[in-house]
Amino acid sequence: MSAAPKSDPGRAAREKLGGFARVLRQNGFAIGLGETRDGLKILAGPCGERRASLRPALRALFCGRQSDWRKFDEIFDAYWSGRGMKKAVVASGAGRPAGSRPRGGRSGAPQGAAGQAEAAEGEAAAPGRGERRGATSRETLAQQDFRHLTEPDQLAAAHALAAQLARSMRARLTRRMRARRAGPKLDLRRTIHKSIAHGGAPIELVFRKRRDKPPRLVVLLDVSGSMNLYAALFLRFIHGVLTHFREADGYVFHTRLVPVSDVLRERDPRRAVERLTLISAGVGGGTRIGASLADFNRWHARRVIHARTCVMIVSDGYDTGAPELLAAEMASLRRRCRRIAWLNPMIGWRDYAPEAAGMRAALPYVDLFAPAHNLASLEALEPYLARI
Amino acid sequence: MPIPFETIAAQLAGVGYIPDRGLAAAVWLMQTLSRPLLLEGEAGVGKTEVGRALARTRDAKLIRLQCYEGLDQSAALYEWNYQRQLLAIKAREGADAQAVEEHVFSEKYLLERPLLAAIRQERPPVLLIDEIDRADEEFEAFLLELLADFQVTIPELGTIVATTIPLVVLTSNGTRELSDALRRRCLYHYVDFPDIDREARIILSHLPRIDVALATQIAQMVGLLRKEDLRKKPGVAETLDWAATLAGLDLRHLRDEPELVHETLACVIKTAEDRSRLTREVSSRLLGMVA
Numbered sequence: 001m002s003a004a005p006k007s008d009p010g011r012a013a014r015e016k017l018g019g020f021a022r023v024l025r026q027n028g029f030a031i032g033l034g035e036t037r038d039g040l041k042i043l044a045g046p047c048g049e050r051r052a053s054l055r056p057a058l059r060a061l062f063c064g065r066q067s068d069w070r071k072f073d074e075i076f077d078a079y080w081s082g083r084g085m086k087k088a089v090v091a092s093g094a095g096r097p098a099g100s101r102p103r104g105g106r107s108g109a110p111q112g113a114a115g116q117a118e119a120a121e122g123e124a125a126a127p128g129r130g131e132r133r134g135a136t137s138r139e140t141l142a143q144q145d146f147r148h149l150t151e152p153d154q155l156a157a158a159h160a161l162a163a164q165l166a167r168s169m170r171a172r173l174t175r176r177m178r179a180r181r182a183g184p185k186l187d188l189r190r191t192i193h194k195s196i197a198h199g200g201a202p203i204e205l206v207f208r209k210r211r212d213k214p215p216r217l218v219v220l221l222d223v224s225g226s227m228n229l230y231a232a233l234f235l236r237f238i239h240g241v242l243t244h245f246r247e248a249d250g251y252v253f254h255t256r257l258v259p260v261s262d263v264l265r266e267r268d269p270r271r272a273v274e275r276l277t278l279i280s281a282g283v284g285g286g287t288r289i290g291a292s293l294a295d296f297n298r299w300h301a302r303r304v305i306h307a308r309t310c311v312m313i314v315s316d317g318y319d320t321g322a323p324e325l326l327a328a329e330m331a332s333l334r335r336r337c338r339r340i341a342w343l344n345p346m347i348g349w350r351d352y353a354p355e356a357a358g359m360r361a362a363l364p365y366v367d368l369f370a371p372a373h374n375l376a377s378l379e380a381l382e383p384y385l386a387r388i
Numbered sequence: 389m390p391i392p393f394e395t396i397a398a399q400l401a402g403v404g405y406i407p408d409r410g411l412a413a414a415v416w417l418m419q420t421l422s423r424p425l426l427l428e429g430e431a432g433v434g435k436t437e438v439g440r441a442l443a444r445t446r447d448a449k450l451i452r453l454q455c456y457e458g459l460d461q462s463a464a465l466y467e468w469n470y471q472r473q474l475l476a477i478k479a480r481e482g483a484d485a486q487a488v489e490e491h492v493f494s495e496k497y498l499l500e501r502p503l504l505a506a507i508r509q510e511r512p513p514v515l516l517i518d519e520i521d522r523a524d525e526e527f528e529a530f531l532l533e534l535l536a537d538f539q540v541t542i543p544e545l546g547t548i549v550a551t552t553i554p555l556v557v558l559t560s561n562g563t564r565e566l567s568d569a570l571r572r573r574c575l576y577h578y579v580d581f582p583d584i585d586r587e588a589r590i591i592l593s594h595l596p597r598i599d600v601a602l603a604t605q606i607a608q609m610v611g612l613l614r615k616e617d618l619r620k621k622p623g624v625a626e627t628l629d630w631a632a633t634l635a636g637l638d639l640r641h642l643r644d645e646p647e648l649v650h651e652t653l654a655c656v657i658k659t660a661e662d663r664s665r666l667t668r669e670v671s672s673r674l675l676g677m678v679a
Binding site for chain 2: 030031032035041042045047053056057060063064065066068069188192195196197199302
């Protein structure tokens with residue numbers, strides 16, 4: 001600050017504030033030009049004189065959500081204290097798609113695969129026809145257990161299939177929603193308006209249609225060590241679900257629960273996976289399904305779950321926690337949502353019986369217990385999900 | 389020059405709301421920058437109360453819109469008075485249809501709802517839009533438009549431009565993620581549970597006759613309760629209920645009557661699950677930590 005030329009203090013302040021806004025953007029704050037302009041007003045006003053009064057003012061202006069609110073002080077201190085002003089200040093755990101895209105260099109290599117996946121998506125986007133074509137034409141692939149998929153192009157194809165499946169599920173669901181739109185409520189405003197032409201007699205009645213909430217799909221994916229072989233593919237599936245459902249949410253859990261919706265909403269699957277590796281420390285370790293569910297019920301369920309929500313848990317049910325906890329949390333989850341579907345890749349194995357203590361504790365609360373070891377088994381879920 | 393939001397804080401305290409520094413700054417900013425203020429925080433931290441207190445400090449009218457699922461324009465903005473319209477049409481039967489229509493869709497038959505009322509006041513009111521997260525996304529988008537230009541178009545009547553710009557306070561409980569556009573448009577304040585000192589002052593401002601030491605003890609006790617693993621953390625309103633109960637019992641120190649404290653915890657603990665978790669042992673352990 002001391003280096004600012006005395007002749008034009010306004011300009012120095014502008015630059016300083018602009019830099020601050022930039023740093024905040026890098027930390028995932030949504031700040032537009034209007035906010036920066038108002039920030040200048042604050043800086044020029046009586047608040048700008050002391051840092052103690054500048055901080056709460058800028059915080060109210062620049063924050064938009066609770067997570068911003070928590071990060072703000074740290075960033076503010078780092079920036080305005082002058083130390084490390086030049087280099088980008090990035091608070092821990094930060095990073096949203098808009099600001100940070102430092103890993104551009106790597107995107108060159110797998111371009112071909114990306115193009116292919118996009119083409120497949122474009123093809124399936126045509127409404128009404130061929131929604132399942134991709135799945136049937138790749139029958140052999142669909143039947144193959146995910147464990148045996150190792151070739152990269154096979155994997156890419158499987159990913160495209162998963163995305164397409166999510167899309168076709170959505171198509172069903174939305175179609176159903178439209179068919180249900182009919183309600184007996186009279187729209188008085190429009191009815192009266194029409195009645196004027198008939199001298200005030202309401203001959204033409206106008207009805208109001210009830211709007212249903214679109215069904216919502218919440219996927220909880222077990223990414224612990226025992227699920228290693230399946231986790232990557234289901235992540236891709238969640239990604240497909242998130243991109244193509246109107247309302248969906250995704251979480252992964254191992255020993256704790258991590259919301260992944262924000263990360264996976266990234267349009268480019270590869271970048272999403274890259275960002276995911278940053279937050280998935282601990283993947284491949286033990287599992288605590290009960291504790292993770294408790295986390296979900298406590299912190300996320302209120303926001304995420306409504307009466308037309310289907311919760312889909314993808315896990316093999318090997319829980320290192322107490323089965324009692326798992327049962328209690330399943331019961332509480334069951335009360336909140338419409339359906340719980342538990343997808344267990346192990347069902348596809350020969351001679352499998354749900355022997356794991358955790359799995360047995362959870363089973364009474366599960367509406368649908370289904371295999372999920374290959375794409376065909378996922379596809380078989382479609383009619384079930386359409387009935388939610 | 390005095391820092392402007394210290395005056396605001398004093399004004400709010402004058403009407404019984406004890407704000408923290410950040411909130412005072414946000415309230416000051418919403419007046420200087422004329423942006424709406426979005427308040428988030430857990431249930432019971434006193435978000436709605438901010439709007440009420442703000443209206444009282446400015447001696448302004450408080451117009452409140454409680455949001456709910458399915459809230460639409462006819463409940464939030466305006467509606468025509470159909471019964472009277474029908475009567476008027478019947479009474480003028482045979483008259484020129486054009487004239488009847490013009491008459492029936494005049495100001496006289498318009499029912500103001502909160503949003504329209506808020507922009508047609510003589511003096512700027514405080515518009516409190518409560519629990520915006522309960523309303524649908526469509527309504528949120530519509531609200532955003534209204535907050536941007538403060539004008540309303542009624543097809544039959546024309547455009548109504550705001551005579552005064554209201555001070556807008558929105559509250560949200562986080563049952564639904566709000567849109568980025570709305571968040572950007574608003575100033576933001578996350579309302580936390582008050583710290584012990586502030587909560588004691590809140591108790592004192594509402595119950596001026598309570599013992600100062602007792603008020604502090606109650607604030608400490610509630611602060612400790614909030615740290616416990618409870619499903620529903622006690623809000624400020626619960627603290628006040630409890631303080632009122634204890635004040636009425638003429639108590640000197642909380643520790644003198646552990647039994648009474650445990651019995652009256654029902655004011656603060658509202659679910660059976662939490663109640664069963666707060667055993668006598670727990671409540672006496674917490675009491676032991678109260679200075």
